[in-house]
Amino acid sequence: xxxxxxxxxxxxxxxxxxxxxxxxxxxxxxxxxxxxxxxxxxxxxxxxxxxxxxxxxxxxxxxxxxxxxxxxxxxxxxxxxxxxxxxxxxxxxxxxxxxxxxxxxxxxxxxxxxxxxxxxxxxxxxxxxxxxxxxxxxxxxxxxxxxxxxxxxxxxxxxxxxxxxxxxxxxxxxxxxxxxxxxxxxxxxxxxxxxxxxxxxxxxxxxxxxxxxxxxxxxxxxxxxxxxxxxxxxxxxxxxxxxxxxxxxxxxxxxxxxxxxxxxxxxxxxxxxxxxxxxxxxxxxxxxxxxxxxxxxxxxxxxxxxxxxxxxxxxxxxxxxxxxxxxxxxxxxxxxxxxxxxxxxxxxxxxxxxxxxxxxxxxxxxxxxxxxxxxxxxxxxxxxxxxxxxxxxxxxxxxxxxxxxxxxxxxxxxxxxxxxxxxxxxxxxxxxxx
Amino acid sequence: xxxxxxxxxxxxxxxxxxxxxxxxxxxxxxxxxxxxxxxxxxxxxxxxxxxxxxxxxxxxxxxxxxxxxxxxxxxxxxxxxxxxxxxxxxxxxxxxxxxxxxxxxxxxxxxxxxxxxxxxxxxxxxxxxxxxxxxxxxxxxxxxxxxxxxxxxxxxxxxxxxxxxxx
Numbered sequence: 001x002x003x004x005x006x007x008x009x010x011x012x013x014x015x016x017x018x019x020x021x022x023x024x025x026x027x028x029x030x031x032x033x034x035x036x037x038x039x040x041x042x043x044x045x046x047x048x049x050x051x052x053x054x055x056x057x058x059x060x061x062x063x064x065x066x067x068x069x070x071x072x073x074x075x076x077x078x079x080x081x082x083x084x085x086x087x088x089x090x091x092x093x094x095x096x097x098x099x100x101x102x103x104x105x106x107x108x109x110x111x112x113x114x115x116x117x118x119x120x121x122x123x124x125x126x127x128x129x130x131x132x133x134x135x136x137x138x139x140x141x142x143x144x145x146x147x148x149x150x151x152x153x154x155x156x157x158x159x160x161x162x163x164x165x166x167x168x169x170x171x172x173x174x175x176x177x178x179x180x181x182x183x184x185x186x187x188x189x190x191x192x193x194x195x196x197x198x199x200x201x202x203x204x205x206x207x208x209x210x211x212x213x214x215x216x217x218x219x220x221x222x223x224x225x226x227x228x229x230x231x232x233x234x235x236x237x238x239x240x241x242x243x244x245x246x247x248x249x250x251x252x253x254x255x256x257x258x259x260x261x262x263x264x265x266x267x268x269x270x271x272x273x274x275x276x277x278x279x280x281x282x283x284x285x286x287x288x289x290x291x292x293x294x295x296x297x298x299x300x301x302x303x304x305x306x307x308x309x310x311x312x313x314x315x316x317x318x319x320x321x322x323x324x325x326x327x328x329x330x331x332x333x334x335x336x337x338x339x340x341x342x343x344x345x346x347x348x349x350x351x352x353x354x355x356x357x358x359x360x361x362x363x364x365x366x367x368x369x370x371x372x373x374x375x376x377x378x379x380x381x382x383x384x385x386x387x388x389x390x391x392x393x394x395x396x397x398x399x400x401x402x403x404x405x406x407x408x409x410x411x412x413x414x415x416x417x418x419x420x421x422x423x424x425x426x427x428x429x430x431x432x433x434x
Numbered sequence: 435x436x437x438x439x440x441x442x443x444x445x446x447x448x449x450x451x452x453x454x455x456x457x458x459x460x461x462x463x464x465x466x467x468x469x470x471x472x473x474x475x476x477x478x479x480x481x482x483x484x485x486x487x488x489x490x491x492x493x494x495x496x497x498x499x500x501x502x503x504x505x506x507x508x509x510x511x512x513x514x515x516x517x518x519x520x521x522x523x524x525x526x527x528x529x530x531x532x533x534x535x536x537x538x539x540x541x542x543x544x545x546x547x548x549x550x551x552x553x554x555x556x557x558x559x560x561x562x563x564x565x566x567x568x569x570x571x572x573x574x575x576x577x578x579x580x581x582x583x584x585x586x587x588x589x590x591x592x593x594x595x596x597x598x599x600x601x
Contacts, residue, residue, distance in 0.1 A: 154519070164515040172518050187518030197509040198516070205529035212582050220583075220591035223572060227475060228596035235483070235599050237520045245522045252526060 025412035026383035027340035031285070031328070032142070032294045032407060033321055034122050036115065037301035038367040040349040043314060045106050045376045046393070050075060053307065053353070054362045062089075062315045065322030066098045066343070066378065077360060078311040080269060085359075086312055090269050093322035098343070102380025103388040105430065110347050110400030113372035115301070116167055118346025118400065123159075123171050123294060125404030125423035133167045137174035139422045142404045143185035144173055146292045149413035154240045155247060157185035158293045160281040162273060164189045168296060173238060176422070184238035185294070186248070190280030191273060193252075194259050203256035210246055218242055251287050255280070265331070267323035272313060274299040278320035282327045289334050291411065295324070303349060307362040325380070340381025340410045342430075344403050348374045375400060379430055381410070390434065401427035476566050480600040486514045488601070493528065493593055496559055497537045521594065528593055532586055545585045549574050552585070560592035 042052040044063055049072045050056035060072025071089060082088035112118050112127055121127045126139040143157045161168040173184025192198060208214045228234075240248060258264050265286065266279030274297040281295045297317050303310035321343060329336045351371035353363030377398050391397030401424040408414040409429040417423060484492065490510050494502035502510075510527060517523035531537065545552040553573045557565040565573070577583050592598055 159518070161516075164512060169515055169518070185518065187516075189516040192512055192516035197513045201506075201510050201513050201530055202523075202526045203530075204533050205526045206533040208529070208587075213587060216576075216580055216583050217587040217591050217594075220573075220576065220588060221595050223576075224591060224595035224597060227569075228477060228600075230475060233477065233480070233596045233600050235521065235596055238518050240519050240522060245519070245525070248519065248522050249526060 023409065023412040023414055026410045027338055027381050029290065029335050029339040030292050030381075030407050030410050031281075031324065031339060031341045032122075032292070032403060033324070033341065033343040034119060034294060034296040034346060035317060035321070035343050036119060036122075036296055036346040037298035037313070037317075038113075038115070038303060038347055038349045038372070039300055039314065039317075039345040039375070040303075040365065040371070041107070041374045041376065041393075043311065044345075045104075049311075050362070053365070062311060063318035064097070065092055065094050065318045067104075067318075068097050068099050075360075077308050078315040080271070086308065090315060090319045093268070093319065093326050098321070098325065098341070098378060098380045099389070100387045102341075102378060103385050103390065103430065103434065105377035105390050105398040105433070107391040107393055107396040108344070108375045108377045108398035108400060108402070109396050110345075110373050110375050111424075112400070113347050113367045113369070115298075115346060119168070119171060119296070121401045121424070122344055122346055122403050124174060125401045125417070125427050127401070127424065134170070135167070136170045138176060140174050140176045140179035140183075140420065141171065141185075142294070142407050143292065144176070144179040144183035145404070145408060145413060145417050145420075146411060147183035147185075148179060149416040150291065150411060152291055153244060154184070154186055154238050155244045155288050156291045158284050158288065158290045159185045159187045160277060160284055160293065160295045161187060161189040162191070162277045162296045162298045164192050171296075181236055181238050185292070186238065186240070188280070188284070190255075191276055194255050194264075194280065199256060199259070202252060203260075205249070205253070207253070214242075214246070247288075251284075254287070255283060258283070265327055267320055269316065269319055272299050272316050274313065275316055275320050275323075278324050282324060282331070285328060285335060286332050289332065292407065303365050304354070305356050305364050306358045307353075307364050308358045308360050310365075338382060340379060340384060342403055342406055342410075343378040344400065345375040347400070348372045377402060377430060379406060379410075383410075385434065388434070398430065398433055399424065399426045399428065402430050402433070405429040406431065476563060476569070477561070477597045477600070480597065482601055484599055484601055486511050486520075489524070489599060490514070490527070493598075494531065496593070497531055497539070497589070498534075499538045525590075525594055528590060532590070539589060540585050542584050545577070545588075549577060552588075556588060556592060560589070560595075560598055 042048045047061040047069045049058055049060045051059040058072050058074050061067055061069030062078050064071055077086040079086050079089040116133055117127045120137050123141045124137045124139040128138045146152055146157055159172045169187055172187040173181050264279045265282035267275050299313035300310050302313055325341055328339050347367055349365045349367045349372055350369045353365050356364040404423055405414055405417055405427055406429045408417040409431050414429055491502055514523050553565055553570050
């Protein structure tokens with residue numbers, strides 16, 4: 001009798017999930033920055049500026065919101081334009097660096113040097129090496145784990161992409177059985193959604209009365225769908241509830257208005273695409289207060305053809321991340337002090353340059369050799385050790401697929417992800433590496 | 435004379451025999467049965483999901499009775515790709531179409547003057563088929579019961595429905 005009484009049966013929680021997640025939640029919200037595009041360790045964590053790339057012995061830290069260290073004092077090209085192109089560094093946004101506020105893994109190994117495999121590794125914790133472009137992830141993404149194991153609605157998980165190219169829009173859910181679209185995240189690529197095309201074809205949308213017009217319209221649609229569904233005609237993709245759809249449409253309307261009035265929460269400097277993406281990510285956070293938000297950056301990939309542009313983009317990526325963190329702490333009371341941020345590049349860049357030289361006669365870098373498999377990892381927020389640096393060039397610590405298990409641990413469902421057994425064999429939670 | 439009398443006798447005997455034997459033949463055994471016919475839903479012939487381009491092109495043509503330009507199609511497709519929830523982005527784009535001049539939609543008075551005709555024409559326009567008796571009955575009752583239902587809302591429900599996504 002006692003044994004029977006102790007048996008555990010699955011039950012449906014009010015949120016719709018089976019079982020409660022097993023772990024304690026370390027933070028209520030997570031923002032995961034895919035610090036992507038291919039960042040060399042030499043110009044980021046190692047702070048060597050031109051010293052380890054162009055044969056110019058000038059070192060310094062151009063990511064001084066995220067990392068401790070003094071900026072370069074000569075040949076400043078990464079800032080905004082002053083008397084010379086790029087010679088005015090962007091002022092710091094946060095007084096205490098994220099490195100001091102959180103934990104930095106200074107030398108992390110990643111198995112891939114390709115963007116899409118790297119992004120897949122970040123969002124699904126597995127590279128799925130056989131997976132090609134234009135294909136959805138084959139292993140569950142962090143969005144699906146979060147929605148399934150926390151019982152989250154679609155608008156509680158967001159993927160803010162930098163583009164609709166490079167298969168980025170496919171990363172909001174996988175094709176894995178028992179996960180998939182039913183647990184996918186909402187996705188926007190703000191530069192397109194709220195760019196010229198979006199303004200032209202969506203901003204002028206008619207606003208219908210939710211009860212008197214949309215209510216009957218949906219009832220007619222559901223009647224029509226009852227026949228279609230009986231013959232198996234579902235429409236693939238993520239589903240928001242009618243209430244969420246209405247919220248989403250109101251958000252779009254607000255974004256078109258704010259875009260037109262130039263009042264999007266953009267960073268102080270907003271002269272590249274990543275900073276635009278960051279601004280709209282702030283708006284998503286402010287409106288929906290999601291449990292999980294993933295933001296993708298990529299401007300540093302310009303390093304294929306222009307090293308000076310790469311330095312500028314890296315400096316701006318730091319500026320954008322700092323703005324995002326500062327905005328959460330100062331403009332969104334519901335998330336301030338309750339949000340963790342995880343920052344990981346998808347891969348690095350080469351040790352040896354390609355032959356392309358830029359306006360400063362500096363060489364460009366692609367991503368294909370072993371140096372491309374060196375990245376860093378950072379986490380900051382409640383219950384995350386502060387001012388902790390781990391690993392170095394000689395002692396790598398961490399894996400490019402660690403993000404999923406780290407976020408799962410922060411949100412309290414790490415055991416569920418481990419039990420699913422679908423992450424890379426070397427992946428661990430960053431907490432377990434400390 | 436004798437030869438002539440033999441032939442009728444043989445003929446008569448043959449006819450008698452035929453009559454006797456045919457009269458003894460049993461009735462054929464009839465078996466009544468039902469042919470196996472697969473009953474399919476009205477939308478059964480639509481099995482292929484429209485691409486985003488196909489959906490928008492057909493939707494525009496259904497509403498405006500003319501083709502969408504190639505440039506606009508590319509622009510709209512990019513916008514659709516930039517939003518994860520396709521149902522919502524379709525709804526917003528459709529709402530935007532509804533705010534544009536030039537769409538061809540019957541007036542409320544025309545709809546209510548002959549509901550059966552409106553329903554049949556709407557099914558033909560969006561689904562390229564006739565409504566079933568049950569569908570026609572449901573829509574007739576639903577529209578009659580709610581004065582807020584406009585032809586525009588009916589068109590929206592069809593344009594956003596799952597069957598419309600297939601061909």
